[in-house]
Amino acid sequence: xxATSPYMQDLTRGIIKENPVFIALLGMCPTLGVTAFIVNGVxxxxxxxxxxxxxxxxxxxxxxxxxxxxxxxxxxxxxATFVTIIEMVLQxxxxxxxxxxxxxxxxxxxxxxxxxxxxxxxxxxxVIRSLLDGIGMGIGFTLALFxxxxxxEILGHGTILGPDPDSAIHLFGANFEPMAxxxxxxxxxxxLGLLLAIVNLLFKRFNIN
Amino acid sequence: xEKLLSIIxxxxxxxxxxxxxxFGICPFLGVSRKMETAIGMSMAVVFVMTIATLVTWLLxxxxxxxxxxxxxxxxxxxxVIASLVQLVEIVLRKxxxxxxxxxxxxxxxxxxxxxxxxxxxxxxxxxxxLLEAVVFAIAASIGFSLALIIMAGIRExxxxxxxxxxxxxxxxxxxxxxxxxxxxxxxxxxxxL
Amino acid sequence: MRNIxxxxxxxxxxxxxxxxLLTGVYNVTAPIIAERxxxxxxxxxxxxxxxxxxxxxxEIGDDYFDLIYDGSDELIGIMGTxxxxxxxxTITYNLAMDxxxxxxxxxxxxxxxxxxxxxxxxxxxxQEQFFGKNYEDxxxxxxxxxxxxxxxxxxxxxxxxxxxxxxxxxxxFLGVESVAIDxxxxxxxxxxxxxxxxxxxxxxxxxxxDGVIVSIEVIEHNxxxxxxxEAYPFIPEQIIAEQHFDIDTQTGATISSEAIIEAVQNALRxxxxxxxxxxxxxxxxxxxxxxxxxxxxxxxxxxxxxxxxxxxxxAGGQIVSIVITGQDETPEYFRESNxxxxxxxxxxxxxxxxTSTGATFSAKGIVQAVLNALDSExxxxx
Numbered sequence: 001x002x003a004t005s006p007y008m009q010d011l012t013r014g015i016i017k018e019n020p021v022f023i024a025l026l027g028m029c030p031t032l033g034v035t036a037f038i039v040n041g042v043x044x045x046x047x048x049x050x051x052x053x054x055x056x057x058x059x060x061x062x063x064x065x066x067x068x069x070x071x072x073x074x075x076x077x078x079x080a081t082f083v084t085i086i087e088m089v090l091q092x093x094x095x096x097x098x099x100x101x102x103x104x105x106x107x108x109x110x111x112x113x114x115x116x117x118x119x120x121x122x123x124x125x126x127v128i129r130s131l132l133d134g135i136g137m138g139i140g141f142t143l144a145l146f147x148x149x150x151x152x153e154i155l156g157h158g159t160i161l162g163p164d165p166d167s168a169i170h171l172f173g174a175n176f177e178p179m180a181x182x183x184x185x186x187x188x189x190x191x192l193g194l195l196l197a198i199v200n201l202l203f204k205r206f207n208i209n
Numbered sequence: 210x211e212k213l214l215s216i217i218x219x220x221x222x223x224x225x226x227x228x229x230x231x232f233g234i235c236p237f238l239g240v241s242r243k244m245e246t247a248i249g250m251s252m253a254v255v256f257v258m259t260i261a262t263l264v265t266w267l268l269x270x271x272x273x274x275x276x277x278x279x280x281x282x283x284x285x286x287x288x289v290i291a292s293l294v295q296l297v298e299i300v301l302r303k304x305x306x307x308x309x310x311x312x313x314x315x316x317x318x319x320x321x322x323x324x325x326x327x328x329x330x331x332x333x334x335x336x337x338x339l340l341e342a343v344v345f346a347i348a349a350s351i352g353f354s355l356a357l358i359i360m361a362g363i364r365e366x367x368x369x370x371x372x373x374x375x376x377x378x379x380x381x382x383x384x385x386x387x388x389x390x391x392x393x394x395x396x397x398x399x400x401x402l
Numbered sequence: 403m404r405n406i407x408x409x410x411x412x413x414x415x416x417x418x419x420x421x422x423l424l425t426g427v428y429n430v431t432a433p434i435i436a437e438r439x440x441x442x443x444x445x446x447x448x449x450x451x452x453x454x455x456x457x458x459x460x461e462i463g464d465d466y467f468d469l470i471y472d473g474s475d476e477l478i479g480i481m482g483t484x485x486x487x488x489x490x491x492t493i494t495y496n497l498a499m500d501x502x503x504x505x506x507x508x509x510x511x512x513x514x515x516x517x518x519x520x521x522x523x524x525x526x527x528x529q530e531q532f533f534g535k536n537y538e539d540x541x542x543x544x545x546x547x548x549x550x551x552x553x554x555x556x557x558x559x560x561x562x563x564x565x566x567x568x569x570x571x572x573x574x575f576l577g578v579e580s581v582a583i584d585x586x587x588x589x590x591x592x593x594x595x596x597x598x599x600x601x602x603x604x605x606x607x608x609x610x611x612d613g614v615i616v617s618i619e620v621i622e623h624n625x626x627x628x629x630x631x632e633a634y635p636f637i638p639e640q641i642i643a644e645q646h647f648d649i650d651t652q653t654g655a656t657i658s659s660e661a662i663i664e665a666v667q668n669a670l671r672x673x674x675x676x677x678x679x680x681x682x683x684x685x686x687x688x689x690x691x692x693x694x695x696x697x698x699x700x701x702x703x704x705x706x707x708x709x710x711x712x713x714x715x716x717a718g719g720q721i722v723s724i725v726i727t728g729q730d731e732t733p734e735y736f737r738e739s740n741x742x743x744x745x746x747x748x749x750x751x752x753x754x755x756x757t758s759t760g761a762t763f764s765a766k767g768i769v770q771a772v773l774n775a776l777d778s779e780x781x782x783x784x
Contacts (some may be wrong), residue, residue: 025379028234066416070409074416076291080284081420085427089282092431095438099512103330106283110323112235123273175707175730180519185229186390193383200375280428284420397516398489398555 010129014137021144022199026112029043030104031145032188034138037162042142043097044104047090049138051082052114056122056134063123075118076109083109113141151191156182213344215400216337220348223399226324227356228390233324237357238382240315242368247361251354253315255347257297258325261290262346264338286329289328291320324353359389422439436678450498450507451479462574465567469575477501480571486563487656488513489520503536503576505568508560520556526704527763528557532564537572541565542598548762555657558600562657585645586613589671594621595669599661601625606638606665612672615642618666629655637662691751692719694776701775704765705731712744712771719746722773731764739765747772 019025030048033042058078059066066074087105090098098105108114117137122130154158154171158178162168170176181187226232240250265286273279298316301309319325328349332342334385363385370380440491447454460467466483482497491514498507508529515521522528531547541564543549549557588610596605601624609617618638623630632655640649647663694716702711708730715723724744729736739761746755753773757765 025238026235029231032234033231065412067405067409067412070413073288073413074293076287077284077416077420080287083424084280084283084424087283088427088431088435092434092438095435095442103327103334106330107232107323107326109283109287110321110326112321115321173730175732177732180516181391184390184394184516185231186394187386188231189360189383189387189390191387193380193385193387196380196383197373197375200380204375280424281421284424401487401489401491 007132009131010132011136014133014140015143016140018137019140019144019199020113020137021141021148022196024113024116024204026116027141028192029107030111031148032185032192034101035111035145035149035152035188036156036183037100037153038149038160039162039164040097040100043094044101045138045142047086047101047105048108048111048114049088049142051079051108051137052117052138052141053131053134054082055079055114055118056130058125059118059122060125060127060130066123067196071123072119073116075123079118080109081116097120100163113119113137148188148192151195152182152187155179155191156184156187216341216345217348219400220345221352221355222386222396224350224395225352225356225393226327227353228386228393229397230327233322233353236322236324237353237360237386238379239318241360241364241382244358244361244365246315247357248316249311250315251289251357252297252311253319254322254324254353255350257290257294257316257319258350258353259343259346260297260329261293261325262285262332262342263339264293266332266337266342269333270339276367282330282333286326289354290325290329294387324349343388356389360386363389431492446496446509447481450481453478457481460574461626462570463569463748467571467575471600477575479506480575482567482571483511484563484567486559488515488523488559489553490514490516493523493556493559493563495560499536499568500573501570501576503568505532505535505564508532508564515553515556520553522550523554523556523560528560535568537568539568541568544598544602544762551761554600558657562598562660566660583647583667583670583674584743585615585670586612587668588613591673593669593673595665595667595672596622596660597661597664597668599623599625600629604658604661604665606662606669608666608669610670615666618642618662618667620662623658625655625658625661630658631655633658633662638666641666660728691716691776699775700727701771701773701777702728703767703770703774705729706761706763707731710767710771712766712768712775714772714775716776720751721772724768726768728766729764731761731767735765736761739768743768744772751764 014020018024021028021031027048030044034044045131053077055078062074062078083106086108087098090101090105106118117133121133125133149162155160156178157163157168158172158176159168179187182191220226224230225236227234236250236254240246268285268289269279269282273282274284294316298309301316328346332345335345337345360382364382367381367385376384415518416618447457447468447470447574451470451472454470454477455473457468457470460469464485468481468483469477470481479498479500481505482499484495484497486493486495493515494511495513495515496507496509496511497505498509500506510524513521513523515523528550532541535541535546540546541561543558547561551560590611592607592609594605594607596603598604603622604620604625605622606613607617607619607621612648618641620634620638623711625633637649637659641647647667649663696717697715699714699716701710701714702709704710709728710731711725711728713725713727714721715725724747726740726744739757743755743757743765747753753769755769757769
């Protein structure tokens with residue numbers, strides 16, 4: 001690990017070691033709310049990643065111009081702007097995904113990961129490093145959503161690539177009786193809780209800290 | 210009247226913000242460790258949610274809609290919520306120092322509580338009237354508080370329970386929340402708007 | 403002071419840039435969004451009405467209808483956009499009908515029914531049973547269409563809504579005269595009528611005196627008690643107070659409420675000698691078992707999820723055994739019809755048996771499979 005450059009560290013930090021969902025427990029609302037299907041989970045992950053990268057970039061660029069007293073309101077406006085852009089773009093070009101994510105799209109604005117990275121990282125670091133940090137954290141977030149959504153969709157619906165019946169692949173045949181619990185809110189909590197326990201176990205086993 | 214009562218029942222039990230709709234999970238996991246903090250947070254949320262919904266509803270229906278600016282919804286709502294939290298903090302410190310001591314530390318956390326933003330957005334999306342929107346905000350925040358306080362009660366006992374250390378902390382809290390959510394599933398379908 | 407100005411200017415600049423940026427993006431995406439929504443609806447129209455050229459929109463009550471015309475301005479069909487309360491929120495769906503009012507398509511636009519349970523309303527198996535039906539058909543659960551076990555509320559809501567809408571369309575667009583009920587012409591007396599509710603037939607007794615409804619009593623019902631309380635006696639009271647049937651059913655029990663209203667209407671229609679939707683003739687199942695030579699026959703029928711295949715053994719002009727050799731049904735439901743249905747067939751030596759189990763689709767599939775086996779003697783004698 002010693003040989004890696006700070007750039008590499010910025011990029012990889014968010015993926016495993018400081019994974020925003022599994023380790024930092026941030027952004028839990030969309031994590032639980034949109035992961036009934038893989039497509040929705042990954043879609044939300046990518047939308048949040050886009051906002052995160054853009055806001056990290058702009059905030060880092062403006063870090064010397066924004067007086068510290070008004071930095072939080074400025075950050076909020078910048079983030080909200082990108083969220084609105086993403087919302088309009090999704091509505092125009094990915095209407096199905098937009099409908100499926102519902103109110104969780106505008107709620108990206110209060111996703112603690114984005115404001116957290118702006119405040120803790122991008123407002124103090126140069127542009128390139130902030131950009132890499134945003135990409136890394138975004139990948140980490142998307143990865144976590146993908147894993148949770150895969151568990152929930154496979155167990156809760158018996159499919160992958162649902163809910164669109166044209167693309168859905170039934171893994172266990174059409175008469176498989178899925179565990180509807182995992183499609184329900186209760187199943188989201190339970191699945192994420194058990195995933196966290198597995199992550200804890202793996203970290204302990206491989207001594208990552 | 211009937212609709213108002215339905216809204217109250219639905220958003221406390223049927224569509225509980227935390228356990229069925231996944232809004233406000235961060236504070237739900239973060240401050241549910243102790244009953245005392247859970248109650249403090251609940252009161253702060255009820256307070257801010259109600260005022261925020263009132264203000265954003267007025268802003269949306271009397272400024273954004275007439276001027277055809279609804280696409281500025283997210284920016285304006287989040288700014289309103291953030292400034293409102295600041296304002297409440299300042300006013301509270303001046304008027305009631307005791308209440309401020311109780312709620313003060315929770316106020317900054319509320320800005321990024323997605324339940325507050327969610328209630329403001331949903332009140333507009335569901336086309337509630339002003340009165341309905343305020344009742345909706347109160348019911349949703351009581352539902353949030355209910356979940357938070359039940360969870361705090363369970364977690365205080367959970368602290369003393371023996372369990373594998375990989376499960377300790379957030380993992381077991383989430384599984385417990387899942388079981389709670391399962392219990393609230395019993396209300397599903399009882400009432401719809 | 404300078405500081406405050408600097409802070410305000412920074413905030414204002416950030417705000418203005420943000421607003422300008424958003425306005426720009428909005429102006430680009432807004433037309434795309436509008437165009438796409440229009441295109442999506444047109445695509446759905448094209449699917450059901452291949453020759454369509456233009457449409458006219460009309461609003462009747464809470465429902466929206468588009469009258470579809472072809473190139474030469476001939477009416478070729480009607481597309482309804484309907485909102486209906488389901489188990490958990492609103493179901494929005496399109497109902498496509500041809501120019502004679504026959505249903506040619508059901509398209510669920512949005513719903514929030516329970517995943518894995520109430521969402522059966524989006525399946526083809528459920529939707530196909532409406533195809534070809536029109537306002538003359540009863541469209542009643544358990545009669546000519548089936549509700550889905552385990553998802554009774556969601557599926558009954560759809561069935562009852564489709565029945566209502568096909569009536570609305572017939573009355574408003576197809577020139578079918580609805581025979582209005584003139585209460586003042588009903589002779590004094592007590593009348594009974596029934597209509598399908600959520601849990602089965604609901605029967606009411608209506609007393610009319612001097613051309614006025616004076617009492618309405620529900621004498622038989624199978625509604626869920628908690629819902630039924632919301633509809634009764636609230637709905638009858640309203641009918642008696644207003645003396646017409648166009649009343650608000652916005653209670654927590656829309657289906658039960660509508661069933662009460664319809665039952666009262668049916669009672670009065672009968673009193674006035676107006677024909678109530680005729681019962682559909684069950685297809686006669688005639689197979690003379692005694693003439694079938696001994697042997698083992700195989701056949702298949704359509705179940706809920708796929709074909710059901712059976713092996714039927716006939717000896718001495720009697721069915722002696724029915725073995726199900728293949729099926730894809732949901733285990734819990736299939737258990738309800740197997741071995742119950744084969745037993746009933748063997749006992750009665752007839753295929754005209756009661757198929758109302760908890761799993762009507764599977765039960766009917768088995769009967770169809772046996773019929774198919776015996777009907778085609780060339781079907782596979784071992």
